[in-house]
Amino acid sequence: MKPDLEDIDGALSELVIETVDTPVVILGADGSIVRFNSASERLTGYFADEAIGRKVWDFLIIEKERDTVKSIFEKTQGENTPTHFTNFWKTKDGQQRRIEWSNNTIRNKLGDVSYILATGIDVTDQVATEFALAETQAYLRSIIDACPVAVITINEQGLIQSFSTEAEHCFGYREAEAIGRNVNILIPEPGHSQHDRYIKHYLETGEKKIIGRARPIFAKRENGEKFPAMLHVSEFKDGTRIFVGFVEDLTHQRMTERRLEETQFQLQHAGRIGAMGEIATSIAHELNQPLTAAASLAGAVSLNLKKTDYPETKDAIELLEDVVGEIRRASEIIRQMRDFIRKRKTEKSLHRVNKVVEEATAVALIGAESAGIKLETDLVEGLGELQMDRIQIQQVLVNVIRNAVDAMQETTEKRLKISTSRIGGFVEIRVEDTGPGITDEMMKRLFEPFATSKESGMGIGLSISKTIIDAHQGKINAINKESGGCVFTINLPEGAYDEAAKRR
Numbered sequence: 001m002k003p004d005l006e007d008i009d010g011a012l013s014e015l016v017i018e019t020v021d022t023p024v025v026i027l028g029a030d031g032s033i034v035r036f037n038s039a040s041e042r043l044t045g046y047f048a049d050e051a052i053g054r055k056v057w058d059f060l061i062i063e064k065e066r067d068t069v070k071s072i073f074e075k076t077q078g079e080n081t082p083t084h085f086t087n088f089w090k091t092k093d094g095q096q097r098r099i100e101w102s103n104n105t106i107r108n109k110l111g112d113v114s115y116i117l118a119t120g121i122d123v124t125d126q127v128a129t130e131f132a133l134a135e136t137q138a139y140l141r142s143i144i145d146a147c148p149v150a151v152i153t154i155n156e157q158g159l160i161q162s163f164s165t166e167a168e169h170c171f172g173y174r175e176a177e178a179i180g181r182n183v184n185i186l187i188p189e190p191g192h193s194q195h196d197r198y199i200k201h202y203l204e205t206g207e208k209k210i211i212g213r214a215r216p217i218f219a220k221r222e223n224g225e226k227f228p229a230m231l232h233v234s235e236f237k238d239g240t241r242i243f244v245g246f247v248e249d250l251t252h253q254r255m256t257e258r259r260l261e262e263t264q265f266q267l268q269h270a271g272r273i274g275a276m277g278e279i280a281t282s283i284a285h286e287l288n289q290p291l292t293a294a295a296s297l298a299g300a301v302s303l304n305l306k307k308t309d310y311p312e313t314k315d316a317i318e319l320l321e322d323v324v325g326e327i328r329r330a331s332e333i334i335r336q337m338r339d340f341i342r343k344r345k346t347e348k349s350l351h352r353v354n355k356v357v358e359e360a361t362a363v364a365l366i367g368a369e370s371a372g373i374k375l376e377t378d379l380v381e382g383l384g385e386l387q388m389d390r391i392q393i394q395q396v397l398v399n400v401i402r403n404a405v406d407a408m409q410e411t412t413e414k415r416l417k418i419s420t421s422r423i424g425g426f427v428e429i430r431v432e433d434t435g436p437g438i439t440d441e442m443m444k445r446l447f448e449p450f451a452t453s454k455e456s457g458m459g460i461g462l463s464i465s466k467t468i469i470d471a472h473q474g475k476i477n478a479i480n481k482e483s484g485g486c487v488f489t490i491n492l493p494e495g496a497y498d499e500a501a502k503r504r
């Protein structure tokens with residue numbers, strides 16, 4: 001049944017309505033469909049015959065939009081200008097299509113609405129593409145923001161286009177503040193004033209000076225602080241040319257390196273002092289006896305001489321007394337030196353045990369002998385801090401770990417395990433190796449000075465270690481494992497030691 005369309009007469013309009021590839025629907029004043037063009041048929045799957053006479057909201061509009069559509073329909077009737085809105089159509093097979101509508105009223109001679117002309121554009125696919133694009137962008141952005149280095153993009157003018165989350169952390173600018181500003185705000189002098197020229201030079205000559213290769217630079221934070229960083233720049237063209245900079249803040253790494261170097265230096269230094277102390281103690285011990293003996297012998301000679309009457313002996317007696325005096329003085333110097341060394345104060349403060357262990361391990365494993373050694377660490381969490389002389393404890397650890405490394409030079413299996421744990425009021429540090437173990441002979445003298453099986457060893461590492469651990473009210477022990485290799489355990493008291501330290 002063809003509707004009677006007085007108002008849109010003529011074959012031309014008819015032709016247009018049927019030819020256009022977009023839905024055109026004409027509604028009567030009550031909302032029932034009077035025209036349903038072939039594009040509408042293709043879009044919805046309903047034939048014109050099925051649609052005509054029914055109200056759009058009864059079958060074409062998705063449920064939750066029905067009321068809105070009805071109210072728009074009423075509004076359209078009262079207005080003369082075209083109205084625009086978007087809604088979803090439900091096709092015969094249940095799909096939803098998003099349509100952007102332009103509606104206009106067709107009025108009779110009295111000015112009443114006789115029809116409403118609705119022309120639509122199906123934007124479903126376009127919206128889906130836009131959505132997918134936005135999603136891809138959001139996805140990319142989330143990757144960039146998860147990137148542990150700062151990611152910054154700039155355009156050909158050097159103006160910042162995007163600024164990742166890490167860039168915000170690293171440089172101290174918010175993305176909104178950074179965008180649109182010249183990237184040279186992130187560069188200290190001399191690069192700061194030169195950067196525009198660098199870009200210009202590259203754009204003119206195509207000569208790549210930094211693109212594609214990482215290079216160390218200094219960068220500048222918002223608060224003016226300069227910091228060492230590694231910069232990697234790449235470029236891509238997306239219509240316009242964009243440069244992407246990846247900036248890795250090296251401050252922390254440099255600090256760790258420096259701290260390791262310092263620790264190594266301090267350890268060597270302390271090691272030398274410790275070694276000197278040990279040697280001095282031994283020398284004092286060794287010398288004291290012969291010196292005492294010499295003094296008594298000289299004393300005895302002078303006594304004997306005194307008993308004789310030879311006048312020539314008088315000078316000799318005086319000289320012998322001087323000898324005794326000098327020997328006593330020598331003994332006294334040695335005694336003082338030994339006391340001084342014994343009293344060498346430990347400088348205690350609170351240190352995180354695991355950190356102390358980690359640093360010592362790093363220092364101990366520097367060097368070629370450590371090649372091929374598999375390190376396994378098992379540092380228990382939540383160990384917290386202990387009162388200790390960090391350098392001294394690290395000296396102990398370095399020596400014990402070095403001994404383990406030395407012991408594994410000849411073995412095929414080279415596994416070093418370093419662990420920490422808490423055992424009955426003590427923090428225990430264990431160093432296990434898969435070396436040959438300690439010989440019975442060595443076990444007896446292990447912590448004595450000059451006990452060594454090594455050609456270049458002094459044999460004082462463990463004796464110093466014992467002195468240090470004793471001064472910390474701790475214990476150091478070694479046992480051979482049944483499976484081969486040995487375990488050194490160092491136990492440092494937890495709370496009790498703090499108390500003891502306070503009393504001292």
Ligand SMILES: Nc1ncnc2c1ncn2[C@@H]1O[C@H](COP(=O)(O)OP(=O)(O)OP(=O)(O)O)[C@@H](O)[C@H]1O
Pocket residue numbers: 399403404407433435436437438439442446451452453454456457458459460461462463486
């Ligand atoms: N993990 C180990 N496995 C086997 N033997 C060991 C181990 N640790 C120590 N020893 C033995 O104990 C000895 C004494 O060790 P100590 O650290 O006191 O001296 P050193 O390593 O020989 O010399 P240095 O004074 O340079 O440290 C070593 O020479 C070695 O024989």
Ligand SMILES: [Mg+2]
Pocket residue numbers: 399400402403461462
């Ligand atoms: Mg040693």
